[in-house]
Amino acid sequence: MTAERVMRRGDDSAVLRLSEAEAARIGGDTADPADDERVMLNMGPAHPSTHGVLRLMLEMEGETVLRSKPVIGYLHTGMEKQGENLTYLQGCTNVTRMDYASPLFSELAFSLTTEKLLGIEVPERATWIRMLMCELNRISSHLLFLATNGIDLGAVSMMIYGWREREEVLRFFEKVTGLRMNHNYIRPGGVAADLHDGWQGDLRELLELIEPRLDEYETLMTGQPIWRERLQGVGAINADEAIALSATGPLLRSTGYAWDLRRDEPYLAYDEVDFDVIVGTYGDCYDRYAIRINEIRESMKIVLQAIDKMPGGDYRLQDKKVTPPPRIRLDESMEALIHHFKIFTEGYKVPKGEAYAAVESPRGELGVYIVSDGSSTPYRMRVRPPSFINLQTLPHLMRGGLIADGVAIISSVDPILGEVDR
Amino acid sequence: MPELTEPEMTEPELTKPEPAESVRYGVSASEISSQTVLFVTVDEYLEVAAAARDDGFDQLIDLTAVDYLSYPGARARPVDVQPERFEVVVQLIDHTSGERLGLRVQVPATEPTAPSLFDLWPGCENLEREVFDMFGIEFTEHPDMSRILMPEDWIGHPLRKDFAVGDVPVQFSEASAPR
Amino acid sequence: MRIPGLGKAAEIADDGLAGLEHNFITSNVEALVNWARMRSCWPATFGLACCAFEMMAAGAAHYDLGRYGMEVFRASPRQADLMIVAGRVSQKMAPVLRQVYDQMMEPKWVISMGVCASSGGMFNNYAIVQGIDQVVPVDVYAPGCPPGPETLMHAILTLHDKIHTGELLKRRETTGTGETATGAGIMVQQRDGQTAGLAIRS
Numbered sequence: 001m002t003a004e005r006v007m008r009r010g011d012d013s014a015v016l017r018l019s020e021a022e023a024a025r026i027g028g029d030t031a032d033p034a035d036d037e038r039v040m041l042n043m044g045p046a047h048p049s050t051h052g053v054l055r056l057m058l059e060m061e062g063e064t065v066l067r068s069k070p071v072i073g074y075l076h077t078g079m080e081k082q083g084e085n086l087t088y089l090q091g092c093t094n095v096t097r098m099d100y101a102s103p104l105f106s107e108l109a110f111s112l113t114t115e116k117l118l119g120i121e122v123p124e125r126a127t128w129i130r131m132l133m134c135e136l137n138r139i140s141s142h143l144l145f146l147a148t149n150g151i152d153l154g155a156v157s158m159m160i161y162g163w164r165e166r167e168e169v170l171r172f173f174e175k176v177t178g179l180r181m182n183h184n185y186i187r188p189g190g191v192a193a194d195l196h197d198g199w200q201g202d203l204r205e206l207l208e209l210i211e212p213r214l215d216e217y218e219t220l221m222t223g224q225p226i227w228r229e230r231l232q233g234v235g236a237i238n239a240d241e242a243i244a245l246s247a248t249g250p251l252l253r254s255t256g257y258a259w260d261l262r263r264d265e266p267y268l269a270y271d272e273v274d275f276d277v278i279v280g281t282y283g284d285c286y287d288r289y290a291i292r293i294n295e296i297r298e299s300m301k302i303v304l305q306a307i308d309k310m311p312g313g314d315y316r317l318q319d320k321k322v323t324p325p326p327r328i329r330l331d332e333s334m335e336a337l338i339h340h341f342k343i344f345t346e347g348y349k350v351p352k353g354e355a356y357a358a359v360e361s362p363r364g365e366l367g368v369y370i371v372s373d374g375s376s377t378p379y380r381m382r383v384r385p386p387s388f389i390n391l392q393t394l395p396h397l398m399r400g401g402l403i404a405d406g407v408a409i410i411s412s413v414d415p416i417l418g419e420v421d422r
Numbered sequence: 423m424p425e426l427t428e429p430e431m432t433e434p435e436l437t438k439p440e441p442a443e444s445v446r447y448g449v450s451a452s453e454i455s456s457q458t459v460l461f462v463t464v465d466e467y468l469e470v471a472a473a474a475r476d477d478g479f480d481q482l483i484d485l486t487a488v489d490y491l492s493y494p495g496a497r498a499r500p501v502d503v504q505p506e507r508f509e510v511v512v513q514l515i516d517h518t519s520g521e522r523l524g525l526r527v528q529v530p531a532t533e534p535t536a537p538s539l540f541d542l543w544p545g546c547e548n549l550e551r552e553v554f555d556m557f558g559i560e561f562t563e564h565p566d567m568s569r570i571l572m573p574e575d576w577i578g579h580p581l582r583k584d585f586a587v588g589d590v591p592v593q594f595s596e597a598s599a600p601r
Numbered sequence: 602m603r604i605p606g607l608g609k610a611a612e613i614a615d616d617g618l619a620g621l622e623h624n625f626i627t628s629n630v631e632a633l634v635n636w637a638r639m640r641s642c643w644p645a646t647f648g649l650a651c652c653a654f655e656m657m658a659a660g661a662a663h664y665d666l667g668r669y670g671m672e673v674f675r676a677s678p679r680q681a682d683l684m685i686v687a688g689r690v691s692q693k694m695a696p697v698l699r700q701v702y703d704q705m706m707e708p709k710w711v712i713s714m715g716v717c718a719s720s721g722g723m724f725n726n727y728a729i730v731q732g733i734d735q736v737v738p739v740d741v742y743a744p745g746c747p748p749g750p751e752t753l754m755h756a757i758l759t760l761h762d763k764i765h766t767g768e769l770l771k772r773r774e775t776t777g778t779g780e781t782a783t784g785a786g787i788m789v790q791q792r793d794g795q796t797a798g799l800a801i802r803s
Contacts, residue, residue, distance in 0.1 A: 006544045009565045015547070017566035020574060035631035053649055053694060059726055071569035074694045075650055076534070080556075081580055081587050093723065097746075100651035116455055144654075148659075163661030181651055243481050246545025256519075264520060295583040353498070356513065358483075366485060369511065373494055379537040382511075392548050418650050421691070422572055509620055572728075573693045587726045 006396055014151055014399035016059055016067035023057055038066070043406075051148065051410055052417030054395075063402050068395045072388075075421040083381030087347025088114050090288050091381065093184045095368070098383065099419040100181055102141040105361035106383070106419075107186040109368040112267065114188040115351050117372050118322065124269075125313040126190035131268040132306040133176070133185065135299040139210070140169040141362040142292045142299075145414050146217060148309075149289060152411040153230055158220065165213055166316045168206055175202065189323050190316025200307050207300050214296060222290070230287035235397035235409035245396070246389045249364025250295070251413060254280035254287035261360035285412040293413075295362075320402035321348050347376035363368035363387050363414060385422060387415040433446035441482035447473040459524035462564055463505040467527050468537045471512070475542050482543035485550060486511050487529075487557045491583040508559055512539075521562045529559055538564035556581035638682070638708065639764045642757075645681030647701060649688030652747040658686040659750035664729045669757060678704040684737070684759070685753075689717035689728045697728040702737045710764070712756050713739045717744050 005014070044055035053074035059067040061222070069256055083094050091114070095106040115122065122130075147162020170180045175196055177183035185192050221227045237247075240257040252259055260277040262270040272401060275298045280287025316323055324343045329336040351376040358367035364386030373379040390413055399410045444451045447470045451460050462470050472497060488509045490497065499505055505528060512525035530535055538561035539546045550561045551570040558579035561567060576587050606678055660666045660674060675681040678701045691699055701709070713733050716722035720741045721731035733739060740763060743756035 003544075007541065009540070013565075015566070019568055052653070052696075073569075074697070075602055076571040076691045076693060076728045077689055077724050078580060078587070078726040079724075081585075081728075082724060082726050084588055097651060097723075100588070100654060100747075160662045164663060167658065167661075167663045180749060181654065223613060236644075244544050246482050246543065246549075247481075258518060352495070353455065356457070356484075365483065369484070369486065371488055379493060380488045382484075382485075382486045382488075384513075388548060388552075389545065392545060417711065575691075586728070 003238075003240040003318075006241045006244050011067075011085065012376035014067055014068035014395040016057055018057070018058075018069065020071075024374065040318075041403075044071075051152075051415060052420075054391075054410065054415065054417055056406070056410075058398075059202060060403065063404070065398045065401055065403055068398050070394050072285055072391070072417070072420050075417045077418070077422060079422045080381055080383065083375060083378055087376045088350055088378065089343065089347050090123075091378065092187050093182075095383065096182045097406075097418065097420055098385070099361065099363070099366070099387070099415050099416045101144050102362050103138050103182050104137040104186055105359055105366050106368075107184065108134060108268075108384070109357055109359045109361075110381075111186050111188045111367050112113060112352065112359065113355050113368040113370045116355040116357055117353055117370060119351075120319060120322065121315045122190050122317055124311045126315050126317070127268050127342055128306055128310050129191050129195060129315060130186055131270065132303060132310070133173075133191075133308070134268075135302045136169055136172065138362050139296050139301045139303075140166045142296045143169070145362075145411075146289075146294050149408075149411045149414075150221070152407045153227070155221065155227070157357075158217070160212070161217065161220075162313060165210055171323065172199075172202055172206055175199075187316075189319065190314070192316075194315040194351065202415050203303060207303060210296070210300065216292065218374065222293070228286065230405075230408060231289060231412075232284060233282070234285045234405045236282055236284040236300055236413060237393060237397055241396065242283065242312070242393065245392050246366070247393055249360070249386055249390065250288050250291045251364065251390050251393065253278065254291055256281050261358060261365060262348075265358070267357070267359060272309070273302050275302050276301075288412040288414075292362075319347050340361060349376050350378075353392070358384065361386055363416065363419070364390055383419075383422060385419045387413075387417075388420045388422075391415050393418055424435055438477065447477075450502055452498075452500055454498075454524065457522050457524050459526055461500055461526050461528070463504075463528055464530075464536050467510075467525070471525065471539055472516075473543055474514055474523060474525075478516045478518055480517055480522075481515050482512065482539065482545050482549075483515050483522070484511070484513040485539070485546050485553065487553045487559055487581075489557060489581065489583045491531075504528060508534060508557060510536055510553065510559065534559045536560075537562050540564055555579065586598070618732045619751050627633060636766065638760045639732045641670045642683045642710070642761070642764070643673050643675050643681050644671055644685050644736050645678045645701065645705065646676055647684050647686050647698070648772065649686070649690065649694065650680045650717065652687035652718070655750055656685055656714065656753060659753045664750040664754065666754075666757075669754075669761070672758070678702075681705055682708065683710045683712065685712045685714050686733050686737075687714040687747075689715075689722065689724060690736070691728050692730060695730050695733075695736050701735050710740045710760055711737050712741045712743060712753075712760060713754060714743045714756070715748055716744060719744070722746060 016169065037289055039060045040056040041060050044053065055071040057069040057071055057075065058065055079094055079098060083091055086094050091110050092107045095110045097104040098106045143166045144161050147159045148159025150162060173183065174180050174256060177185040177192065179343045182321040218262045237255060239257040242252045242255050242257065255280050258277050258279045264276050274324035278294045278298065320339065325336040331338055350372045352372055354371045356367055356369040358365050365384065366386050369382040370378045394410065396412060398406055441563055446460055449460050449462050449470055451458055460470060488511060489507065490509060491507055497505055502573065507531035508531065510527040512521045527536055536559060538550055540563065547565065548570060550564055551568060553559050554561065554567055555569045555571050556579055566582055632764050658664060660672055684702060684705065688697065713719045717724060717729065718733050721729050725731065730736060740759045741754050741756045745752050
């Protein structure tokens, strides 16, 4: 195994390193007879794939992809700049809109980093609620992957099934956080609200519902010859290449490299629950599909353990500095009202320093790096976006393959463009 | 009417990054939020990075930058480090030992260039393009030093502190288009 | 049986074909055309960000947009009547948005889904267009961040109402592309109190 393939700089590299103007010139040049067969093709950005506004510049020879370049930035939202103007309490509303398939993970990474800077520890119950919600979010995110992967490959019924089950998970989220997406639920100091009465029953029902349906998916896809032929051996990458390209998450694990921050750098209470890290063998699209469907099962295992082990106590830190007073107190106490007002307008000051915290999101290592200047807004807020970095593997996965497999490969990398462009 | 008093906002005991004096790969190292961080100049950068890679840091996790133009007061940096306006922030990981290592490259505002790490970790390609796009720091020997997020004809580097967050008109000049 | 949109003329006894005293229904062309347009409003896929997920959720199993004759999301703008702009539009995306809109055939409608598309939302910064009505004319704004499928469906029903009661040829005069375009595609001052940097790039 070697990573030589991804280190190339010249024309033999899989990455098409041309600006738009240069590419346009080449595409129009028919004077060179050697280039007769070579076509520049543009896919996107408003492309019918279900993966957002990704645009690809492809150099094709017939049906075969030679070099390619993902052109991104069509959803650039300036979130890192915006984060410098929002207080630490508002920061979560900002980052949650980044990876909208798994919003709780961005909130978690942001909160962990802020807590590191503040030097505070959240109560045990808050930690477990965070873990529970994140694992549910991983389930909904992977269900979304199964749905979009299905429709990208022409398995339209999978699209309907995936959304159906995701809807059930979102219903639980709505009950707990009040919102289906973009929850702003995990905040520095804990979570926004406690779990509702009878949440255990709701969750058990949910898991009982999803379990047999996962088996249904297996019947529908995993063993099916068409499904296997479309995915097996398509878009393969080896571990050295994945590491050299800074890939993380299922993309790295599909190459057989067992690296999962939940196990290797445990945060929250992951060292107290039992789960397996799923790895693949060949690093192809099929492995990436299989890893995700099995990670749903592992997440369900963690959720079940969290139901049994959920400790009592507070769901957020009772520190006046970071925690607003309970809603009910606002009606009776002027001090509480002022306190509430101050926290939500001015925010709280975070001491000077810098910190980085990372979590294992469904797409890979999601980290937040904050530099604080002692005020109530971050001086610099940086998110380490897993999709953005994983997207670098795309040209290498696509090189030499057919254009028809391109959509399968994009889908298997599972980029969320909101997080790619931020 | 109740008395209008502000609640007592106590400052909790907080830990500040204390620059610890030690040396690694020939440059001064500090401990910042339980991570070893090396401070290097642009000239030392590539050499130290190569030494770190040979030492087992096999993956580049993150590469970004910070513009310290309007940072109030002094930064917690070792005494022998000459702080510059830009700081390129690199994070490496050694998968065998699980150790993470930070690099902080001081890049002067007068000449915002730094060598590219492409030959060590090709995964830095997009990240360096992003830093170029957002901060205007140019990486020499990078295979494709171009904008990545903003339009190619955009003027300015958004994450610089002297770039305002808003007040940008819609950059859209083609009102009529053929149907 | 009553055929919506055709008014009293279409009120006939509800006993199948036997209720038809005559084999024709009288109405005016405008009512008939509006009724047909309303019932087969095919959307173009223009999912951008978070809202796109809710748009897809609205089209999927639980909410089922097929009830309104709109489950066919067309990938080609040439085949679409309605553009649901679902998500924040960046400066880089704005020209693409306009191009997709221009490729759609008249009559065409636009739903601005979510606060980011409607007004820039919480992202009042250099990167996001502060409201897509600076780029294309908008018929219905759906509030929310993101609007749930129910909100989107309400927006769609509002649009249906608008199509139903609208005049047949009015849109082309006011929002037609090209020289006569007003309000769309032209750089407009942002409406949030920002004053600086209004120079028009050429």
